[in-house]
Amino acid sequence: MLHIKNLHASIEDNKILKGINLEVRPGEVHAIMGPNGSGKSTLSSVIAGREEYEVTEGSIEFLNEDLLSLSPEERAHAGIFLSFQYPVEIPGVSLTNFIKTSMNETRKAKGLEPYPAKDLLKKMRDCLELLEMDKGFLSRSLNEGFSGGEKKRNEIFQMALLEPKLAILDETDSGLDIDALRIVASGVNKLRSPKKSFVLITHYQRLLNYIEPDYVHVLFNGKIVRSGGKELAHELESKGYDWIKQELAEV
Amino acid sequence: MEILDKITKSDYKYGFTTDIESDKAPNGINEDIIRLISSKKNEPEWMLQWRLEAFAIWQEMKEPEWANVTYKKPDFNAISYYSAPKSKKVLDSLDEVDPELLKTFAKLGISLDEQKRLSGVAIDIVVDSVSVKTTFKAKLAELGIIFCSMTEAIHEHPELVQKYLGRVVPRTDNFYAALNSAVFTDGSFCFIPKGVRCPMELSTYFRINESGTGQFERTLVIADEDSYVSYLEGCTAPMRDENQLHAAVVELFAMDGAEIKYSTVQNWYPGDVNGLGGVFNFVTKRGICERNAKISWTQVETGSAVTWKYPSCILKGENSVGEFYSVAVTNNYQQADTGTKMIHLGKNTKSTIISKGICAGKSNGSYRGLVKIGPRADNARNFSQCDSLLMGDGCGSHTFPYIEIANKSAQVEHEAATSKIGEDQLFYCNQRGIPTEEAIALIVNGYCKDVLSQLPMEFAVEAQKLLAVSLEGSVG
């Protein structure tokens, strides 16, 4: 489904990604871990199409299409969803209005009529329930005054509504309390299917107890330096990153 | 900010450029011209005298220079002050109208009939529209409401006109008000009798065809005790005018317990992307509130090359309330210096100012506001919030709040914030499938929500679309 080959990307002439290779097949869950500043968010931004980043080498294919030639919204329409590490606030735009615009633009891109208001409302209610969110959020301005955890939960709420084919969760677990983590994780698990894939960017093994990954990768200094099964996450949790750094230095 | 640049460079798609054969006065201004205007309109002697006095006052005045705008001063002797439309070329169908204009209309969601009317196409269902209008007129008359052109009011209701004209904006008030008083050609007149709630929004739409809006418009709205009226001025459709200089005067009178809601959408030709052409819009708007009265000004300003406009309230009576809600958009080389004055004279008077400036391109937007609390205005309160939103790096926004307080019990609060539409916000929207143009519309409408929500429903929807159109540039 997602096919990243030798991806190099830079911002303002700073090389951040230095040859990433990653393949995600339908139904798989991949976890990406790695120290601060190693390029995890950069990778997710590049996949989502943020224009500030320049791809200098390599390719990304999504569902056999050249992803790099698509605009960010076209990538979203194709089924890519990014749960932001830092979701932005948009004052004066209610969550309902934002979601309505988002869903209907996505439908428009597919040549479909706008969602009937009643169906949309029902869908929103169902997803609120899934994430145990209060319906008061719907009329509040998008993310404005939301707590850190509420913002994260709101990202997963939108993911549930948009039903993407590939969801990238950039540190969605950071800032969530224990109950919220469980709720968000079970939300994600309910959305899992043989056709949907997830990339989880996280610093903590804890999330992976709830959402079991098929693969774990370690991103270090712009490269994936190690890949393995879920036991790799345990190893990192107990040993930290130093042993990897050491091994790399020895090579 | 390349994306922003691309989409904010909107091309103005002009309004009606119908050939109008007109009965035109020679260029220039002098007593003879004023006599000519007055006689063409068959005016009574008192009206002529009033105009001549205004002209004498104007001649002694200088054009103001304090506003934060720069432009080449109009040559007042190169302007023709009277031009009565003789006949308007009527088009047979919308097929004859500039397709670009039709696209703009469609974007704004203006109905087919309205499109025809605005672009000078004969409306097929004439009978219908006439009868609708007659029904409205009959209904208003039944309630004793007078709603007509200023010219008609001068003839039919001279006692009212004489009593109120120039009473809240005196001829000596400022350069443009004096000029308007000397040469105004028409405008609207509205009187709501005691205790009457006007059952519909009064709109200049109704009578635009009868007299046409002019370069020097004069509007007078009088709400007698305990009455209510909501008045709409202008429309969202783009308006092109050959006349570069516009100097309107609007006067509002809210008697004890009365309420006037005055909403404006201004979309005059702003000039091209290089700053050539465009209307100079110098407007004096002021209202006076007696006891327990309320005046609320709401404006959405997107047009004109230069705007100079400060709708104001004199809160004379106890417990009276003044409100000012404004969205002013400037793009390309547009300049706007706009704001309000809230003059608190009575006890327990209250005012609210919400001003939202949006600047794009190379434009310049200024908020200029005065809150004045007189010595007898015990417990007066004001809240002001003046925000600006910048799109790109080429534009500028400025805030000039003036506060004069002569009573210790006053409570005055002022908030101001400047923000930029961030790449972060746009990318977030894009990521959720919302293309950049729609994202800007969404963000801007969110930013203006507090003002747009003051507009009558249908108008608010149109105004939202107008904001998007004036900023996006995808028209055509």
Ligand SMILES: Nc1ncnc2c1ncn2[C@@H]1O[C@H](COP(=O)(O)OP(=O)(O)OP(=O)(O)O)[C@@H](O)[C@H]1O
């Ligand atoms: N505009 C920029 N100019 C220079 N360097 C930048 C710029 N933006 C990001 N970087 C750098 O790129 C590197 C990768 O950042 P990124 O946000 O991808 O890290 P991350 O792996 O997500 O870290 P964290 O775990 O802290 O979220 C960092 O060193 C960051 O400082």
Ligand SMILES: [Mg+2]
């Ligand atoms: Mg990160």
